[in-house]
Amino acid sequence: MPDFASQQREQKAYRNILKVTSIFGSEQLVQMLIALVRSKFLAIWLGPLGMGINSLLQTTLSLSEQIFSMGLHQSAVRDIAEAKNKDTDKQAKIIAVLIKWVWKSALVGGLFIVFFSFGFSLWIFDDSSYTLSFVLIGIAVFLKIVTTARLAVLQGLQRYSSLAKVRILGSLVSLLIILPLYYVWREAAIAPAILIATSVLFLVTLFFYRNIPKSSEKISGNEFAKTGKNMMRLGFVMSLGGFLNMASLYAVQLFIQDSGSLSDVGLFSAGFTIIHVYFGMVFNAMTTDYYPRLAATDQSPNLLKKEVNRQAVFSLLITTPLILIILIFGKGLITLLYAAAFEQVYYFLFAALLGVPFKSISFCFGFIFIAKGDVAVYGKTLIIFNLLFFAIMVTGYTLGDLQGLGIAFSLYYFIHLTVVVIISKLRYQLGFSGELLKIITISLLLVLANMVLVYFDTIFFKYLKVLLLVVSLLFSLYYLNQKTHIFEMLKKMIKRPEQDL
Numbered sequence: 001m002p003d004f005a006s007q008q009r010e011q012k013a014y015r016n017i018l019k020v021t022s023i024f025g026s027e028q029l030v031q032m033l034i035a036l037v038r039s040k041f042l043a044i045w046l047g048p049l050g051m052g053i054n055s056l057l058q059t060t061l062s063l064s065e066q067i068f069s070m071g072l073h074q075s076a077v078r079d080i081a082e083a084k085n086k087d088t089d090k091q092a093k094i095i096a097v098l099i100k101w102v103w104k105s106a107l108v109g110g111l112f113i114v115f116f117s118f119g120f121s122l123w124i125f126d127d128s129s130y131t132l133s134f135v136l137i138g139i140a141v142f143l144k145i146v147t148t149a150r151l152a153v154l155q156g157l158q159r160y161s162s163l164a165k166v167r168i169l170g171s172l173v174s175l176l177i178i179l180p181l182y183y184v185w186r187e188a189a190i191a192p193a194i195l196i197a198t199s200v201l202f203l204v205t206l207f208f209y210r211n212i213p214k215s216s217e218k219i220s221g222n223e224f225a226k227t228g229k230n231m232m233r234l235g236f237v238m239s240l241g242g243f244l245n246m247a248s249l250y251a252v253q254l255f256i257q258d259s260g261s262l263s264d265v266g267l268f269s270a271g272f273t274i275i276h277v278y279f280g281m282v283f284n285a286m287t288t289d290y291y292p293r294l295a296a297t298d299q300s301p302n303l304l305k306k307e308v309n310r311q312a313v314f315s316l317l318i319t320t321p322l323i324l325i326i327l328i329f330g331k332g333l334i335t336l337l338y339a340a341a342f343e344q345v346y347y348f349l350f351a352a353l354l355g356v357p358f359k360s361i362s363f364c365f366g367f368i369f370i371a372k373g374d375v376a377v378y379g380k381t382l383i384i385f386n387l388l389f390f391a392i393m394v395t396g397y398t399l400g401d402l403q404g405l406g407i408a409f410s411l412y413y414f415i416h417l418t419v420v421v422i423i424s425k426l427r428y429q430l431g432f433s434g435e436l437l438k439i440i441t442i443s444l445l446l447v448l449a450n451m452v453l454v455y456f457d458t459i460f461f462k463y464l465k466v467l468l469l470v471v472s473l474l475f476s477l478y479y480l481n482q483k484t485h486i487f488e489m490l491k492k493m494i495k496r497p498e499q500d501l
Contacts, residue, residue, distance in 0.1 A: 014483035017314050020160050020289035021282070027164040028284055034171045041179055050187045056124055057137055057194055060113070064141045065148065066242060068109025071235025072101055072228075073152035078371060079231065080156025081292030092213045095153050101228045102149040110142030133191035140198040147202045150209045156292050162208045163288065170201035237379045238370065248386040252393045256405075259397065268405055271348035274334070278326070279356055282318050283363055290364070294371040301429040304368065308424075309433040312364040317476040319360050320443045323353050324469040327450045344402060350454065351406025355413040357443050361436075362417035365424050377423065385416060439479075446472050 042051060076098040080091055113120065117134035121127060154163045174197035181189040181196070249272075256265045290311050294304070326333065330346050369378040389412055396408025424430040432440075446468060453465045 011484060014310065014314065014480070016293075017289070017311065018480065018484050021314070021318070023160055023164050024284065024288050025282065027167055028280075030168050031171055034175055038175055038179075042182060045182050045186055046190070050190065053125075053130075053187060054190050054194075057133060057191060060120070060124070060134070061137055061140055061144060061194060061198075064109055064113055064137075065144045066239055068105050068112070068141065069102070069145045069148060069235075069239070070105055070232050071237070071239030072098060072105065072231050073149045073235070074238040075231045075233075075235035075373075076149070077152050077156040077292055078234070078295040078373065080153060081158070081295040091157075095212060096214070097228055098149055098153065098231065101231070102146055106142045106145035109145055110138045113138030113141050130191075136191040136195045140195045143195075143198045143202045147198070147205050150205045153212055154208065155288060157212070158289070158292055159208075160289060166201070166205050166208050170197075170204045173204065174200040234370070234373055234375055234378075237375050237382070240379070241382045244382055244386045248390045251390050252397075255390075255394050256397055260401070264397075264402065267342065267345050267402060268348060270334070270342055271345040271352065271402075271406075274326070274345070274349060275352060275356070278322060279319060279359075282315070282322070283360075291367055291371065294367055304428065305430045305433065308364050308368060308430060309436045312361045312436050313439050314480075315360040315364060316357060316439050316443045317479055319356055320446060321469065321472045321476055323356055323447055324450050324465075324472050327353060327447075327454065328465050328469060348402040348406040348409075350451065351403050352409040353406075354447060354451065355410030357440065357447065358410070358413040358417040361440070362413060362420045365417070365420045365430070368424055368428060368430065372428070374427075377427065381419070381423070385419075388412065388415065442475065 042054065046054065076094065079094045080098075114135050115138075117138060118128060118131045120134045121130040124130070151163065151166065154166070177196055177200065178189070178193040181193050185192075253265050253269065256268055294307055294311075326349060330349050331343055334342050334345050334349075368374075369381070392408045392412045392415075393405060396404040396406075396411075398404070400407060421431065450465055450468050453461050453468070
């Protein structure tokens with residue numbers, strides 16, 4: 001039996017996960033609503049042509065940031081979190097080195113786009129009239145790289161409230177400014193609006209960044225170069241990972257287009273987006289806290305195993321009810337988000353949703369490679385997994401069209417989880433806890449039972465599917481309450497205003 005002190009530590013850890021996930025889950029929801037409003041008005045005022053121009057300029061900004069930032073912000077989160085509460089001066093030095101390197105990389109990236117703006121205009125649009133637009137994008141690249149680095153510092157310091165406020169305020173203020181510009185100038189406002197949105201986020205971040213600890217010691221040239229080199233080593237691999245993920249997905253889409261049709265590409269992309277957006281809200285919310293928390297954890301196998309398994313349990317408790325909701329209401333959700341012509345997306349979703357529990361767990365275990373700074377393992381698995389993703393998805397589409405793609409998605413994440421756990425066990429002595437195995441079993445049984453019931457279309461079985469959803473929700477709430485005493489917390493929150501009266 002665990003002692004009282006360990007129970008208290010466990011409860012505190014789960015409460016912290018719940019609290020941070022709630023903060024960033026809410027932030028992700030607000031961001032999604034803002035994006036929907038922006039997309040709706042842009043579609044009305046710009047039309048398909050304007051939306052295409054906006055998409056190409058935004059992609060140029062995103063890819064330029066990813067290339068020229070060299071992944072420094074991603075590796076810095078690990079280094080800052082690792083130094084937290086251990087060596088304050090070291091932490092301040094890491095931040096100082098990061099910002100110096102980032103200013104240089106941001107300047108190079110921004111000037112590169114500005115210098116070749118005429119060439120970019122001709123290459124992308126076959127027209128030199130977009131030269132000024134790319135000059136503005138170049139300035140936006142500079143601001144975006146610096147801003148992303150400062151946000152990484154806030155994440156590494158685990159200042160989650162400030163991080164959420166920055167993202168929401170930045171998005172909301174920029175939306176209020178740029179919508180009138182689009183209304184008045186339409187296509188001519190696209191590049192200025194992108195620069196304004198980036199500038200607003202830069203200024204909001206600067207306001208919340210003002211109290212970040214500064215290093216009192218002067219950093220030598222050797223120390224600056226050595227620390228920066230170490231950051232870039234891991235950062236480059238992480239940046240490469242993002243690029244490879246985009247490239248493998250793009251390659252799958254091209255294969256579907258060549259072997260099938262553009263319509264199939266659209267249907268696959270719509271289904272993939274639903275999984276990415278809705279479950280991505282959960283994963284992104286967890287990532288913001290989980291990555292720095294894992295890096296800050298004492299690197300002993302026992303403590304790491306507890307941290308990883310705890311996060312995996314929490315992830316399954318949150319994602320399982322969401323899977324059942326999409327299984328039950330998926331067709332209506334697809335029609336609401338897209339149109340009746342997209343109903344076939346459900347065939348992909350139906351088969352792909354079984355892979356989400358595997359993705360949730362492998363997501364938690366996969367961060368060990370990054371948190372430990374194990375560049376060799378992380379780099380090799382990145383290449384192997386992306387090649388495997390392409391091979392399995394291509395085979396799935398060849399054998400079974402959209403539903404084959406869904407089955408391939410689930411199979412890929414089952415293999416991904418198996419490989420990641422084997423490596424974690426052999427290399428770091430980490431594996432599944434008994435608690436996680438129990439939650440995995442319950443989650444898979446609930447999902448599989450609901451998938452079987454989909455084939456029965458009578459009223460009785462429809463009610464049975466809803467009943468399983470209710471069971472899943474109640475089980476998640478019960479288990480979270482056991483770990484965090486969430487109901488007790490809510491009672492105190494309700495009573496507090498009454499006491500103030």
